[in-house]
Amino acid sequence: MPQMLNVSPAEQGVRLINLHRPDVLNALNTELLGELAAALAAIEQDPDTRVVVLTGSRKAFAAGADINEMAERDLVGILNDPRVAHWQNISAFSKPLIAAVNGFALGGGCELVMHADIIIAGEDAKFGQPEINLGIMPGAGGTQRLLRAVGKSLAMQMVLSGVAIDARHAERAGLVSEVTQPELTVERAIALARLIAQKAPLALRLAKEALLKAQDTDLASGLRFERHAFTVLAGTQDRKEGIAAFQEKRPAHFTGQ
Structure with missing residues (x-):
């Protein structure tokens, strides 16, 4: 199975992790989430890494969960979903985690973004929870983290309508801390990560x-x-x-x- 994650060596206390499923806009299947959880667990024990930057591609951070994989699971499959443990392990990462977001961050992609501590977004970024369009709802923290990040009214609007918001709206709402030119998003996130990595x-x-x-x-x-x-x-x-x-x-x- 091809590697779905690219992890850079530590440089100035910072590692860059790239989601890499370009053919499906980095859709988050079980294997990708498992690789990410394992990578963060290893980095947790690495004293040379103090901050992690997580990104996708210029077109998409992650366009959502893998719908084909999801369609194969019935109620019992969802109850026994191994992704729950992967999400919990990602959430438990104790070092600063910065998300550098370009393009689509939808569904599970938006939920993954909200696991980060700081979010730097390119002007072309789109954030949304469109699960309602599939007859379901967010299931990896989307309702809980989004409401805490942007407040009740906007969270309700995003989750109940399924309509995404753009980067500037996300910045005004408090979901992201900065908006940059798309070609500078990762560069800005790494610069901030290096600054933070100098701290105790x-x-x-x-x-x-x-x-x-x-x-x-x-x-x-x-x-x-x-x-x-x-x-x-x-x-x-x-x-x-x-x-x-x-x-x-x-x-x-x-x-x-």
Whole structure:
């Protein structure tokens, strides 16, 4: 079976992962999701990789789930769907994950984008959850993450109508952080990733966890977690290095200790 994922070596703390099923606009079948989950699990253990950029092609980040594969599954097949575990493993990735999106990010593709921590979009990007047109609904976090990202009204509009929004609309709604020229999308995402990769790894991990916690818990619980994480970082060598570098007016060299 051909490889459906291209993973670059770590460079300046950053790896680039390319979805690669060009004949079907990177439709997310079980094998592709499994390869992505396995790649992220391996990168989790790689100290040389601090940030990951995930992208597709200029035409499509991912146009959705693999409909042909989906059509073969009945109710029992859906209940036993191995993709559920792959989605959970992707969601559990603890290092910063940046999505660089050009073209279509629809259905499962939009859901995969929303697993990223930061989304950089080309001006030609389209985001949508068109599952309703197939008589179904999003099933990999589309209703839950989208509502948290863009609010109730727009999420309802996108999911119930199946109509996609463009990159500028997505930016205004808070789904993406930046919009760039399509030919610069990956370049901008890598530049941002390299900037983030210079920061203290343990601080990045706990800051990401605290920010995600804000989506899932009440304010008081979130504040308790934030303070606990802040206190834990007080015992790290990177904190000492960061303060010393600031006082000595030099760049900090963080090691993740």
